[in-house]
Every structure is written in structure tokens, then in C-alpha cells.
Amino acid sequence: MAVTYWTGENLTLRAIQPEDIVIFDSLDDEILRNMDSLHFPRSANSMREWVEEQLEKDEFRFIAVDRDNNIVGMIETFDCDRKNGTFDYYLAVFEPYRGKGYAKEMILMVLRFFFLELAYQKVNTTVYSFNNPSMRLHEKLGFMKEGQLRNIIFTKGAYYDGICFGMTREEFERNHG
DSSP: OOOBTTBOSSEEEEEOOGGGHHHHHTOOHHHHHHTTOOOSOOOHHHHHHHHHHHTTOSSOEEEEEETTOOEEEEEEEEEEETTTTEEEEEEEEOGGGTTSSHHHHHHHHHHHHHHHTSOOOEEEEEEETTOHHHHHHHHHTTOEEEEEEEEEEEETTEEEEEEEEEEEHHHHHHHHO
16 A cells, blocks of 8 residues: 555545535534534535635645545644744544544644645644543644633633644654654
8 A cells, every 4th residue: 555645544534525515514513613613504505615615725624534434524724824834723523433543643644744745834723621632632642732712712601712732843753753
């Protein structure tokens, strides 16, 4: 098997396709809350337009599929700033696939490409304070807690903080070779 950036040990990252509208249309509130995307219901036309917009951006949305071709989650890069070499991402792993190492693999695949091929020097991500598993994962991966934004998301009837994590290319290379 050929080694690529987009094929890992347990999953493959692929581009979003127009038929993936069914994925986004079926996301539960917990996933949408973590993506800060809990909105009023959207029409099929509106969802189709949104999916098509995702195909045209410089930032990239990846769909993660396992060896059995099950869609296990997604990861999106955004706020990509080539001048300063910084970018952000968020990810979601769907409920039946959590706790299997997919989030870690998705993150490392994207970081490896952005750091080693696109010459970015810093990644940032914000994890909401109600998402303890994600905070633990980022700390395990060697991300540094860089700050806390108070009361930046309102969901489930309360305000929650955003925990800001970051990692430089040097830290990535030191931790993940």
C-alpha cells in the first residue's frame, strides 16, 4: 500500500462530495453544539448550497472514513493565514466511533500536511469547556493551553468558555517526529 498524507493506519481523509449532504443533514445536537453549528432547521436547497460552498473554499473540510468505508467524522481547517503561517481546525467524531483513536489520527494527518508540505508554523484550536475528552486529547498530543475565552458559546441554557490550544511546527516535530 502506498503511503499518502490522506491514508492513515485506520482511516482515510477525503474531500467532501455533494452526496455528503445526508451526513450534515443527520448530525445530532451534540455534534452540532461542538461545532458551534446548532441552528434552525434548513431546507434541502439551503443545505445543498452550503455543501457546494464548502467545495469552493481555500480552507478544507475532510470526511474521515474507516477501513470499512464507514464515515466516522470530519475535520475542517479554517482561518488559514499563509503570510503568518497559522491555521485553525475543528473536528467531530460521530458517536459510535468515539474512543477508537480516530480524532488523534485525523488531527495528526492534517497537521503533518500543513506543517511539512504547506510550511505553516502554528496551529490553533478552541475546545469548548464542556468537552473534556477533547481537552484531554489535545493535552496528550502536546498542545499547549494558551488561554481561555470566557462565556463565548451559549448552549443547553448556559454559557461556556472556549479553551484555546496551540502547537508550533517545532513542537509537532518534537512530539510526533
